[in-house]
Amino acid sequence: MRITRKKVIAIISSTALVSSLFLGASTASAAPKDSGTVTVWIQGDAKSWPAAVDRANKMFNSKYPNVKVDIQYQTWGDSLKKLDAALVAGNTPDVFEFGNTQVLKYSAAGALKDLSSSKSQFAYSTNWLKGLEEAGSYNGKLYAVPYYAGSRAVMYRTDLFASLKMKAPRTYEQFTAAADKLMAANSSNSKFSAVYMPGKYWYAAMGFVYDSKGAIAVQEAGKWKGSLDSAASIEGLTRWKNIVDKYSKADKSGDEGGQWEVFAGGNVAMSYSNGWETCCIAPQKGAFFPMPSIRAGEYMPAFLGGSNLGVPAKAKNPEWGVYWIKSFTSGQAMREIVKVGNLPNNTSMLTLVKGGNAQVAKGASSTWFVPAAEKWVNVENANVLQTMLSDIATGKKTVAQAAKDASAEITKLLN
Amino acid sequence: MGFPVYWMVTTSFKNRQDVLSTEPTILPRSFTIENYQNAFSREGFYTSLRNSLIVVLITVAISLFLATFASVAIARTKFTGKRSFISALLIVQMLPLSALIIPLFLLLTRLQLTNTIGGLALTYVAFILPFTIWTLRGFLANIPTDIEEAALVDGCTRVQAYRHVLLPLMAPGLVATAIFAFIQAWNEFLLAYIIMQSQENLTLPVWLAGFTTRTGTDWGPLMAASTVTAIPVVIFFSLIQKRIATGVTAGAVKG
Amino acid sequence: MSSATKFRLGPKKNLWPYLLITPALAVILLILGFPVFRLITLSFQQFGLAEIVSGIPTWVGFENFQALLKDPEFWTVLRRTFIFTFAMVAASIVIGAWLAHLMLRMNPILRWLLNTTLILVWAIPALVGISIWKWMFSFEFSIITSTINRLGFDFAQRNWFTNTFSGFSIIGGVVVWGAIPFITISIYAALTQVPKELLEAAAIDGANSRQIFRSVILPILLPIYVILISLSIIWDFQVFTQIWVLLDNRPASEYYTMAIYAFEKSFGLSEYGMGAAIALLMIFSLLGVTWFYIKKMVQIGDGNA
Numbered sequence: 001m002r003i004t005r006k007k008v009i010a011i012i013s014s015t016a017l018v019s020s021l022f023l024g025a026s027t028a029s030a031a032p033k034d035s036g037t038v039t040v041w042i043q044g045d046a047k048s049w050p051a052a053v054d055r056a057n058k059m060f061n062s063k064y065p066n067v068k069v070d071i072q073y074q075t076w077g078d079s080l081k082k083l084d085a086a087l088v089a090g091n092t093p094d095v096f097e098f099g100n101t102q103v104l105k106y107s108a109a110g111a112l113k114d115l116s117s118s119k120s121q122f123a124y125s126t127n128w129l130k131g132l133e134e135a136g137s138y139n140g141k142l143y144a145v146p147y148y149a150g151s152r153a154v155m156y157r158t159d160l161f162a163s164l165k166m167k168a169p170r171t172y173e174q175f176t177a178a179a180d181k182l183m184a185a186n187s188s189n190s191k192f193s194a195v196y197m198p199g200k201y202w203y204a205a206m207g208f209v210y211d212s213k214g215a216i217a218v219q220e221a222g223k224w225k226g227s228l229d230s231a232a233s234i235e236g237l238t239r240w241k242n243i244v245d246k247y248s249k250a251d252k253s254g255d256e257g258g259q260w261e262v263f264a265g266g267n268v269a270m271s272y273s274n275g276w277e278t279c280c281i282a283p284q285k286g287a288f289f290p291m292p293s294i295r296a297g298e299y300m301p302a303f304l305g306g307s308n309l310g311v312p313a314k315a316k317n318p319e320w321g322v323y324w325i326k327s328f329t330s331g332q333a334m335r336e337i338v339k340v341g342n343l344p345n346n347t348s349m350l351t352l353v354k355g356g357n358a359q360v361a362k363g364a365s366s367t368w369f370v371p372a373a374e375k376w377v378n379v380e381n382a383n384v385l386q387t388m389l390s391d392i393a394t395g396k397k398t399v400a401q402a403a404k405d406a407s408a409e410i411t412k413l414l415n
Numbered sequence: 416m417g418f419p420v421y422w423m424v425t426t427s428f429k430n431r432q433d434v435l436s437t438e439p440t441i442l443p444r445s446f447t448i449e450n451y452q453n454a455f456s457r458e459g460f461y462t463s464l465r466n467s468l469i470v471v472l473i474t475v476a477i478s479l480f481l482a483t484f485a486s487v488a489i490a491r492t493k494f495t496g497k498r499s500f501i502s503a504l505l506i507v508q509m510l511p512l513s514a515l516i517i518p519l520f521l522l523l524t525r526l527q528l529t530n531t532i533g534g535l536a537l538t539y540v541a542f543i544l545p546f547t548i549w550t551l552r553g554f555l556a557n558i559p560t561d562i563e564e565a566a567l568v569d570g571c572t573r574v575q576a577y578r579h580v581l582l583p584l585m586a587p588g589l590v591a592t593a594i595f596a597f598i599q600a601w602n603e604f605l606l607a608y609i610i611m612q613s614q615e616n617l618t619l620p621v622w623l624a625g626f627t628t629r630t631g632t633d634w635g636p637l638m639a640a641s642t643v644t645a646i647p648v649v650i651f652f653s654l655i656q657k658r659i660a661t662g663v664t665a666g667a668v669k670g
Numbered sequence: 671m672s673s674a675t676k677f678r679l680g681p682k683k684n685l686w687p688y689l690l691i692t693p694a695l696a697v698i699l700l701i702l703g704f705p706v707f708r709l710i711t712l713s714f715q716q717f718g719l720a721e722i723v724s725g726i727p728t729w730v731g732f733e734n735f736q737a738l739l740k741d742p743e744f745w746t747v748l749r750r751t752f753i754f755t756f757a758m759v760a761a762s763i764v765i766g767a768w769l770a771h772l773m774l775r776m777n778p779i780l781r782w783l784l785n786t787t788l789i790l791v792w793a794i795p796a797l798v799g800i801s802i803w804k805w806m807f808s809f810e811f812s813i814i815t816s817t818i819n820r821l822g823f824d825f826a827q828r829n830w831f832t833n834t835f836s837g838f839s840i841i842g843g844v845v846v847w848g849a850i851p852f853i854t855i856s857i858y859a860a861l862t863q864v865p866k867e868l869l870e871a872a873a874i875d876g877a878n879s880r881q882i883f884r885s886v887i888l889p890i891l892l893p894i895y896v897i898l899i900s901l902s903i904i905w906d907f908q909v910f911t912q913i914w915v916l917l918d919n920r921p922a923s924e925y926y927t928m929a930i931y932a933f934e935k936s937f938g939l940s941e942y943g944m945g946a947a948i949a950l951l952m953i954f955s956l957l958g959v960t961w962f963y964i965k966k967m968v969q970i971g972d973g974n975a
Contacts, residue, residue: 043628043629044625044628045628045629045630047458047625048628070613071614072612072613072614073614073625075608075621075624075625075627076627076628076629077624078605078608078609080940081513081516081605081609081937082608082609084517084719084722084940084942085516085517085520085521085609086520087722087723088517088520088521088722089520089521089524089529090524091524091529105719105940106719108719109718109719109720109722109723110720110723110724111719111722111723150629191827200920249827250809251809251810251827251829252829253829253831253832254809254829254918255918255920257631257918258631258808260631261810261811262810265810274630276630279630280631305629313723314723377938377939378939381934381938381939382923382934383920383922383923386920387922416787416788416791416847416850417787417790417791419791419794419799419802419803419806419847420787420790420791420794422802422806423794423798423799423802441813441817477697480693481693481694481697482694484690484691484693484694485690485691485693485694485695487690488686488687488688488690488691489691489971492684492686492687492690493687494684494687494688497687497971497972498968498971498972500691500695501967501968501971501972502964502968503698504698505900505960505964505967505968506953506957507698507702508900508901508904509904509952509953509956509957510702510706510709510949510953511908511929511932511949511952511953513910513929513932513933513937513945513949514709514932514937514942514945514946514948514949515702515705515706515709515949517942518704518705518708518709518712519701519702519705521704521708522701522704522705537697537700537701538701540697540701541697541698541700541701541702544694544697544698545698546897546901548694549893549897549967549971550856550894550897552893552971553860553893553894553897554860554863556893556970557863557890587859587860587862587863588859590859591855591856591859594789594792594855595852595856598792598793601793602793602795602796604795604796604797619795620795623795623797623798624797632801637798638798641794641795641798644793644795645790645793645794645795648789648790648792648793649786649789649790649793652785652786652789653786
């Protein structure tokens with residue numbers, strides 16, 4: 001039989017066809033192989049703590065030396081869209097960073113792997129910050145590991161306080177007294193704010209509400225009910241409105257984005273700020289004190305912003321994903337994240353926060369978080385809180401009326 | 416009109432304090448190149464610049480090539496289905512990208528075109544073709560058929576007639592559509608962000624988005640980076656813009 | 671067989687046109703064919719996170735459409751979007767055309783300067799350009815406010831967007847600003863195709879500039895105007911980023927246009943079935959409005975063979 005080219009091709013292709021059947025039959029399941037790539041999607045913010053990423057990779061590679069770590073930095077705006085596309089196409093990363101207000105929806109839908117059984121593996125998991133742990137859990141199960149947090153405290157002008165011989169306030173009365181003094185001392189400056197409080201700053205306003213023991217929404221018999229119209233909430237809102245009216249020249253219909261820029265401009269004595277805002281207020285000199293509660297000795301609850309890390313349920317390498325998260329939230333890596341000014345994901349390390357942020361960390365022992373409702377994101381999207389607050393700040397509605405309308409809206413949206 | 420451009424360029428040279436001043440002045444008060452140093456030293460600048468250039472040039476080349484053929488068909492020939500083809504072209508323009516992005520990504524995944532420069536360029540071409548075909552058709556329609564018929568009578572083959580007679584006359588149209596294709600692809604963000612997966616494959620707009628983090632935007636360096644991003648477009652434009660100025664009939668009718 | 675008829679053989683025998691359009695058609699069909707089909711099927715489904723996870727869509731028939739058409743907000747937003755779109759399109763086309771004609775008469779140096787400025791404006795990354803405008807109108811840092819103050823007027827810091835008319839004017843202005851380069855350069859390119867001799871002849875015959883425009887320029891420029899207007903309508907109708915950025919990612923409901931509405935009601939919630947339904951309704955609305963232009967274009971396109 002002559003070996004013609006055609007025959008050779010036929011033999012090769014049929015061999016390939018047959019073997020591909022067998023190769024295809026081998027499992028593509030989650031049985032860990034020895035080599036490959038673990039895909040990590042975290043936000044570009046992590047470029048500010050490269051030492052943490054390095055440590056995580058080293059720790060990961062010491063257990064999995066032949067697995068390459070592919071870190072892809074995302075941007076906040078459209079990262080969820082990208083995740084959705086990946087989920088639909090069946091090509092998901094092994095680790096994904098969620099903002100803590102974003103993750104609940106995905107946990108509830110079953111998009112993330114249940115990490116409850118691995119919880120004890122993660123460093124400091126018994127002491128995780130409540131705000132982050134709640135955000136990453138659903139129905140008692142853990143779906144996304146706390147990553148890092150940011151909190152808020154009052155950033156104040158040390159020079160202005162010194163010139164009026166004032167120390168950082170420790171009670172609510174001292175706080176308002178200081179503000180009064182500052183306004184009096186600067187009455188000739190029409191742009192001066194003793195306390196810079198934009199009208200749509202809901203992270204701040206809700207702190208007042210929770211401090212008065214009010215709440216955004218509560219669960220009653222399995223259903224959510226907006227509770228901003230409760231007496232306690234209204235008291236908190238009224239106190240907040242007082243601050244806006246008496247001490248602030250900020251935009252009554254604006255939000256707090258870029259408020260450090262105004263602080264840097266020199267016409268602000270105190271602002272309710274994130275810990276990292278001290279980076280950018282030059283030439284002003286600022287320091288922090290935790291916002292006092294109306295109850296002596298306590299701090300006003302601060303909103304814990306932050307991120308959680310999850311493993312998509314259909315990830316190709318979930319075991320690697322979990323281990324990478326463990327590496328990235330290990331004590332060593334977390335230390336690097338804290339060094340740069342963030343809050344760690346646990347209370348034990350709060351004392352490690354140095355410098356200006358130490359005061360912010362102090363206040364982080366008292367926090368509030370949004371209602372753990374699956375449909376919370378609808379409330380955020382509809383801007384219910386912002387609209388209510390700017391209506392109050394501009395005087396368009398009374399506190400009682402605005403709160404009543406907002407509560408009704410929230411009840412509708414959450415159920 | 417050009418004030419924002421002026422503002423972008425002057426801000427890119429301002430020191431940090433001036434960038435954030437609450438008393439902005441029209442004339443800049445400081446001058447520094449630290450923003451540029453900051454921008455260039457960021458990871459990924461050179462790779463994303465390279466990627467953007469490659470994607471864009473491929474996109475422009477392919478779309479111009481395909482559009483030229485298609486526009487000749489519409490402008491110079493009759494064929495059944497012509498009306499439907501034209502209508503389809505116009506309706507394609509109406510598709511909102513955000514609605515299509517998920518099925519599009521799914522398709523590209525199946526075709527194994529995700530995270531490839533070719534895949535991204537091909538996608539851009541599909542979106543750009545309708546406008547480019549239509550515009551070239553318009554330019555062609557304004558060129559009287561006598562010209563190419565004269566060339567054919569003179570002994571040219573059809574292909575030669577196109578290359579030596581039609582193409583030069585279409586030049587202004589080719590330039591306008593080339594610029595359109597260039598800029599559409601150069602500044603496109605969403606598709607580039609979703610389709611490209613690895614860090615080495617980022618394009619400039621995605622790289623630029625990295626200047627904004629949870630803590631806000633790094634304005635000075637962003638302005639510097641954006642100024643640099645705008646330069647290749649201007650270069651591209653100046654290289655080909657001479658063609659726009661030439662009138663159509665100047666050389667054509669003479670023969 | 672004369673060369674003229676070579677192109678005009680009956681469609682049955684002549685494959686030439688089909689060969690010419692096949693490559694372009696192939697690319698368009700390949701990339702957009704499946705997505706469009708999927709978009710249509712999505713609009714009849716509920717396709718949120720639950721369905722994405724399970725991989726199984728939930729068929730809901732016309733429910734998405736019913737919910738939308740019954741929602742009064744949908745109609746308010748639709749109407750508002752149309753009015754806003756027409757204002758922007760009118761402004762863009764008028765200013766763009768005016769600039770293009772101006773360029774024709776300019777001396778080469780000025781023309782080069784204007785051209786370069788237009789290209790730079792066109793080339794600025796959208797987010798950067800919009801952010802600069804946002805800055806110029808921000809509460810504390812507005813250079814407009816500070817300039818007015820410097821000129822002697824006492825202009826307090828203000829939020830330019832509390833009043834929706836002022837807000838939409840600014841947003842519209844930013845959109846038009848971004849749209850003008852494309853329109854001007856396209857019209858200018860088309861204008862250069864108008865044979866000088868015809869213009870001169872008409873002038874000699876005593877026609878004034880308006881008559882020249884109507885009888886000489888317009889016929890040649892008609893296709894370009896038609897597509898610029900249709901494209902502007904289509905693009906301006908879908909404006910999203912400008913509103914989103916200028917209003918701090920949190921536009922109030924008075925500022926909702928169709929694209930924002932679509933995001934808030936669907937894409938922002940990962941509800942892609944509803945999003946597809948909204949997209950289809952948007953396309954139908956656009957078809958309705960641009961119908962005249964599309965018919966004209968098909969006529970023009972068809973009539974040239």
